[in-house]
Amino acid sequence: MEKILISACLVGDKCKYDGKSNYTPLVKELLEKYELVPFCPEVEGGLSIPRTPSERKGDIIINQNGKDVTKYFELGAEKAYNICMYLGIKIAILKENSPSCGVNTIYDGSFSHKTINGQGYTAEYLSKRGIRVISENDISSLL
DSSP: OOEEEEEGGGGTOOOSTTSOOOOOTTHHHHHHHOEEEEEOHHHHTTOOSSOOOEEEETTEEEETTSOBOHHHHHHHHHHHHHHHHHHTOOEEEEOTBOTTTOSSEEEOSSSSSOEEEOOOHHHHHHHHTTOEEEEGGGGGGGO
């Protein structure tokens, strides 16, 4: 069965910045065709649950208190890629709007809930290295 890396919050892990999840019911259908490998790059990069919200602004990630937290996002992206290489994963389903996982859109860095076109750090890192990244909004394309 093909393995897919998936944002851990989408399978129900309570790893969002606020300690909640983004459970997506289509996960049940995915499990019929794929082996899912849940992963949260922010937590694996060293950030806590809960944590101060962060947004991407260019090549850096700043939390709402103004602290540069880019190094945690870099480490999480590297670990995500390493898992993909180790397990032979070629597809990642990631959470839209996230500063790590946003595939098509991310928050604009102003903490005003405004989204812009762009990718989160992990989504960009994986896609530049040949991993196909898919938004949770496009899960049905895999079913």
